[in-house]
Every structure is written in structure tokens, then in C-alpha cells.
Amino acid sequence: MTDWFRENARDLPWRDPGCSPWGILVSEVMLQQTPVVRVLPVWREWLERWPTPAHLAAEPSGAAVRHWGRLGYPRRALRLHAAATAIVAGHAGEVPATYDELLSLPGVGTYTAAAVAAFAFGRRETVVDTNIRRVHARLVGGTALPAPALTAAETRRAVALLPDDEALSVQWNAAVMELGAVVCTARAPLCDACPVIDACAWIAAGRPAPEYVPKGQSWAGTDRQVRGAIVAVLRHADSPVARPILLWAPVDLGIGVPVDVPHLAGHAGPLAALHGLQAPTEQLERALAGLLADGLAEETEAGLRLPG
Incomplete structure (x- = not known):
């Protein structure tokens, strides 16, 4: 799977080796429940305007909301501003490198802490997002979709699947996430393009239907x-x-x-x-x-x- 990723990964700016840990943190927060195509222009504007946590922390929180654009869930802008302020106050303006330190930042949850530790600092952390959960459910569990909410069993499975080698674990996290985003999608998976189709338990089981129908989030009138x-x-x-x-x-x-x-x-x-x-x-x-x-x-x- 990691070989597939190296050949097929989308060219995204936060994957550039020169991207700062701050740029990766910003991307991870912006990408929560928001597609890449909407994030890209706003991420670029933010990094141009606020290339470091100190630049953002120096402005009022309202500036973060104003420049959040139409990404939705604007509380994320406030969380990034609060995180930037905490990074300046407690970490000399540098994004901390460990999971526990990242988790201590305001607005940073378990997924974001693991993702930044892995993708910004090359640490072996278990990263579990919606895409990864879906790939794991199909590839190993044989089900069309993961449980509606993350379970302890899913977490244990993700930990067991993570390679022991630190560098390989980072590539694995990125590869599984990418596979779920572009191939093993929720509604119309491109199974013929999947690099692990021969090992997929869901395919072997005859592609059983989901045990539940995901409820889309309503918007109009809310x-x-x-x-x-x-x-x-x-x-x-x-x-x-x-x-x-x-x-x-x-x-x-x-x-x-x-x-x-x-x-x-x-x-x-x-x-x-x-x-x-x-x-x-x-x-x-x-x-x-x-x-x-x-x-x-x-x-x-x-x-x-x-x-x-």
C-alpha cells in the first residue's frame, strides 16, 4: 500500500517536505469535515498571512474567524487562534513535537495530536480518521462501513495494524488515509483501482451491504x-x-x-x-x-x- 501511495498520492502543499509543523497543524484542523478543494485556497491564504503561530496570536481572534472563509464550523478558527496563543506562551512559538504536548493545546483532540505528531515530526502514532476507519472495516473487518462512532475494538485494530518501524508507520498512516479518500470511498468505492483488493475481506465476503444507512447532515433551515x-x-x-x-x-x-x-x-x-x-x-x-x-x-x- 505504501508503494501505491508513493506513486499515486495527491500533490498537496501540506505534504511537501518543506511544509512547517504549523502548516500541517492548520491543514489538519481545516480538513476536519471539509473537502480538500475548499481547504486549499483558505490554507494558502492563512499561511501567507500567518506563517507562524506568533503571527496569528498577535491578532485578535476575530481576524481568524474573518479569514476562515466558507469552510464552515468557524469554531475551528477560534481553536486555531487559541492553539497559536498557547504555542507562543508555552512553547516559545514552536509547535510541540509530541502527542501529549499537542493534546494539551486548546482545541486539539486525539486525532489531530496523532496526525501532527506523525506527519509533522515523523513519530509513530496511531492516526484514525473516517477514511482510515472505513479502509480498516473493509480490508480487515469485512464490513461495508465502520461503526457509526469509533469503538475501542477499532482503535485496537488500528494499533495492531500500524507498522513497528517509525518511518514506515508514517507512510502507512498517510497511505491508508489517501486510499480511503480517493479509492475506498463511502458511496462508490473504486475497487478495481485498489492496490489491496486481493486481501480485502469485504470483497471476499461478496461486498455485503452496510448494516446501517449513514445519515447525511442536514443544512437547509437549521x-x-x-x-x-x-x-x-x-x-x-x-x-x-x-x-x-x-x-x-x-x-x-x-x-x-x-x-x-x-x-x-x-x-x-x-x-x-x-x-x-x-x-x-x-x-x-x-x-x-x-x-x-x-x-x-x-x-x-x-x-x-x-x-x-
Whole structure:
């Protein structure tokens, strides 16, 4: 499998030998529940703007949210800012190299700590993401999909499969992850292109159907959609936005930008998109309260804005 990876791996900037540990940490956080094609331009912008943790930590957390773009789950931007601040304060501005040190950073969980330790520092760590779990389930377990949530048995299996050699273990993690991302996909696996098809327990079992149907995450009409629309307005605003403007449209936005929100001139699109959702007032208020509680927005006497 590692030979297949060396010949077929996608050319991604965070895989470049010259990529910094910080660049790899940023990529791992951005790639959580977000496809590569959406991450690439934002990752490049971030690394150009904030090439080190110190550069990001020197700016307010709101800057991280503002430049998060449309990656979704903007709390990840706050976590990266908090991690950068902790790296500057506790690690002399250098991303720590061990799993335990990485895990101690705010917002860094077990997967991210293992992935950064492996891919940035070449350490032997068991990396388990959705793609790896699916490959393991099919190749070894003979099932179409892994369990809905990570189990202790899956973790033990991943540990057992990891090569003892440190360098080989890093290549193995990357190879299995890549195989799951581009060949052993969830809905339409390209089995004929799989380098380990002859050893696949799922193929040998006749490709049994999944024991459950994965539930796709809904979006339209959810609080998450409304939260994202509010954040988009705050990202484009040049100054705080009054609460009533977020909760309802002062004028027909199809005519033009409301005269009482000049700081949104030229950026009427996000405000129009928010009101175009026609979300009930109670949902708007609930979404806004959630953003305030999560630290993704703050309220001043002048109105709402991204965290300062």
C-alpha cells in the first residue's frame, strides 16, 4: 500500500517536505469535515498571512474567524487562534513535537495530536480518521462501513495494524488515509483501482451491504445555516451591526442597501442572504445567542461584531 501511495498520492502543499509543523497543524484542523478543494485556497491564504503561530496570536481572534472563509464550523478558527496563543506562551512559538504536548493545546483532540505528531515530526502514532476507519472495516473487518462512532475494538485494530518501524508507520498512516479518500470511498468505492483488493475481506465476503444507512447532515433551515449566515454578515461589516438589522430587514434588500447601515455598503449580499432565509425571529435569536456563547461574536453598545 505504501508503494501505491508513493506513486499515486495527491500533490498537496501540506505534504511537501518543506511544509512547517504549523502548516500541517492548520491543514489538519481545516480538513476536519471539509473537502480538500475548499481547504486549499483558505490554507494558502492563512499561511501567507500567518506563517507562524506568533503571527496569528498577535491578532485578535476575530481576524481568524474573518479569514476562515466558507469552510464552515468557524469554531475551528477560534481553536486555531487559541492553539497559536498557547504555542507562543508555552512553547516559545514552536509547535510541540509530541502527542501529549499537542493534546494539551486548546482545541486539539486525539486525532489531530496523532496526525501532527506523525506527519509533522515523523513519530509513530496511531492516526484514525473516517477514511482510515472505513479502509480498516473493509480490508480487515469485512464490513461495508465502520461503526457509526469509533469503538475501542477499532482503535485496537488500528494499533495492531500500524507498522513497528517509525518511518514506515508514517507512510502507512498517510497511505491508508489517501486510499480511503480517493479509492475506498463511502458511496462508490473504486475497487478495481485498489492496490489491496486481493486481501480485502469485504470483497471476499461478496461486498455485503452496510448494516446501517449513514445519515447525511442536514443544512437547509437549521440553526447552523442561520449561524453561518450571521457570521458572514459580521465578517463583511466594517463596524458593529445593530441587533435589529440582523433580526429583520429594514427595507427591501432587492432595492438597495439600507441607508441606516452604511458600513455594509458594498456588502449587501450577506445581509440579503441572511434575510432571504426567512428564518423566524426566535431561530435568529437562538442562533445569535449560540454565537455569543461560543465566542464567535461579541455584543457592544454599538452592536454585534466578530470577537476583538
